[in-house]
Amino acid sequence: MKTFHNILLSSSIFALILGCQSSDDKPPLVPEVEAIQIIGYDTTTSLYALTDTSEDTNGASRTAKLLASIIYSDGRSATTANELDWESNNSRIVAVSNGLCTALANHGSAKISASYRETLYTKSDESKVITIIPLTDVNISEKNSVLTINYDKNGTGRVDINDSGPYELSTNGHFEDNLSITDISSNIIWSSSNTTIATVSSSGTLNVALDKNATVIIKTSIFNEVNATLELNITAP
Amino acid sequence: MRVLLLLSFLYLSLFAEAMSYIGLSIEDSTEFFVINSETQDASSPQYKLKAGYGDIAGYTVEASFSYMDYATNVFSDNDGKALMLDITLYKGWDLGYDLYPYLGVGIGMGEMDVERELESSLSFSSFNFGGGLRYVINHTYDFDIGLNYKLRTWQTISLVADKINVTSHLLNPYIGINVHF
Numbered sequence: 001m002k003t004f005h006n007i008l009l010s011s012s013i014f015a016l017i018l019g020c021q022s023s024d025d026k027p028p029l030v031p032e033v034e035a036i037q038i039i040g041y042d043t044t045t046s047l048y049a050l051t052d053t054s055e056d057t058n059g060a061s062r063t064a065k066l067l068a069s070i071i072y073s074d075g076r077s078a079t080t081a082n083e084l085d086w087e088s089n090n091s092r093i094v095a096v097s098n099g100l101c102t103a104l105a106n107h108g109s110a111k112i113s114a115s116y117r118e119t120l121y122t123k124s125d126e127s128k129v130i131t132i133i134p135l136t137d138v139n140i141s142e143k144n145s146v147l148t149i150n151y152d153k154n155g156t157g158r159v160d161i162n163d164s165g166p167y168e169l170s171t172n173g174h175f176e177d178n179l180s181i182t183d184i185s186s187n188i189i190w191s192s193s194n195t196t197i198a199t200v201s202s203s204g205t206l207n208v209a210l211d212k213n214a215t216v217i218i219k220t221s222i223f224n225e226v227n228a229t230l231e232l233n234i235t236a237p
Numbered sequence: 238m239r240v241l242l243l244l245s246f247l248y249l250s251l252f253a254e255a256m257s258y259i260g261l262s263i264e265d266s267t268e269f270f271v272i273n274s275e276t277q278d279a280s281s282p283q284y285k286l287k288a289g290y291g292d293i294a295g296y297t298v299e300a301s302f303s304y305m306d307y308a309t310n311v312f313s314d315n316d317g318k319a320l321m322l323d324i325t326l327y328k329g330w331d332l333g334y335d336l337y338p339y340l341g342v343g344i345g346m347g348e349m350d351v352e353r354e355l356e357s358s359l360s361f362s363s364f365n366f367g368g369g370l371r372y373v374i375n376h377t378y379d380f381d382i383g384l385n386y387k388l389r390t391w392q393t394i395s396l397v398a399d400k401i402n403v404t405s406h407l408l409n410p411y412i413g414i415n416v417h418f
Binding site: 026032033070 | 314355398
């Protein structure tokens with residue numbers, strides 16, 4: 001019985017200790033995510049009106065790669081792009097995926113924002129505006145200087161052809177900000193007014209059938225906007 | 238046939254010694270967190286409702302349901318209530334004088350409310366072991382005192398560009414009473 005009383009005494013002391021709880025005014029040990037801020041560019045970022053997002057030979061970037069800084073409550077920050085859900089407010093103008101922006105039109109702008117799990121969002125004043133730099137002029141040339149292309153004052157090229165080719169056509173782009181980019185052929189869609197006589201492959205290879213004298217119009221377009229015209233005056237042998 | 242009957246009698250004889258019990262205990266849960274070389278401890282009372290089956294001088298299996306209110310700021314400015322379920326296997330011995338020391342090992346799981354931007358609760362699992370002493374007051378009641386250690390692994394916490402894995406170490410001294418039937 002004495003043992004039992006001792007145990008009860010110990011229990012009472014233990015219960016008294018339980019009543020004295022610790023309190024802690026320190027900030028949470030695990031930091032909290034406080035904000036998502038898009039970084040890496042100024043508030044407004046420009047993007048050339050091209051579909052090919054690879055680097056240009058001139059060194060001009062054809063892409064806008066956005067990153068986000070995650071701000072924590074303990075003052076630290078970390079950078080990411082792929083963890084976030086990116087959104088363009090004008091998805092017909094600019095598409096964005098994992099922070100990589102690509103142009104979908106020759107003109108316009110779009111506001112880009114990022115979010116995480118539909119819970120954390122960039123503040124509206126911290127979104128980035130991506131503005132397309134329009135392609136204003138495309139100049140078609142022949143790589144091997146076999147053909148002589150003459151341009152009129154309207155920018156339409158004309159060339160006389162009396163050989164079936166093939167000919168390697170090249171396109172140089174001139175943008176609204178006066179930047180010229182050499183060979184934007186991978187962005188160009190070629191079309192022919194008479195594909196039974198003249199065809200141009202996606203890489204710009206022109207093949208001509210010399211069955212009869214004919215005039216064929218070759219056009220280039222980006223984002224459904226025609227930006228160059230080449231008139232082929234074909235002379236049969 | 239005779240062997241089967243013999244085994245059946247042997248099996249039933251084990252049940253003759255076994256008893257079921259339910260009990261209540263109050264614990265002081267002192268938990269040590271270590272995250273990114275920073276440490277913090279949290280101390281809160283914990284209340285446990287338990288049910289067991291077995292021989293307290295042999296093996297006992299116990300399931301327990303615990304409640305505690307963290308009232309700390311380890312994961313958020315206001316960490317909240319936690320509910321836990323533990324399964325423990327005990328081995329006890331009869332020392333005489335109605336005293337039954339025991340050791341136990343088990344596993345547990347639970348969930349705690351937090352007020353974070355990305356999580357409203359955090360789940361955790363634990364590995365438990367400990368020991369204690371039962372004093373059998375009479376055929377129906379025993380008094381229980383002991384100490385448990387728990388290694389607790391918390392749900393990975395997302396920091397968007399980073400993740401934090403949290404483990405904690407708990408010490409739970411406790412007292413309780415069990416009712417046998």
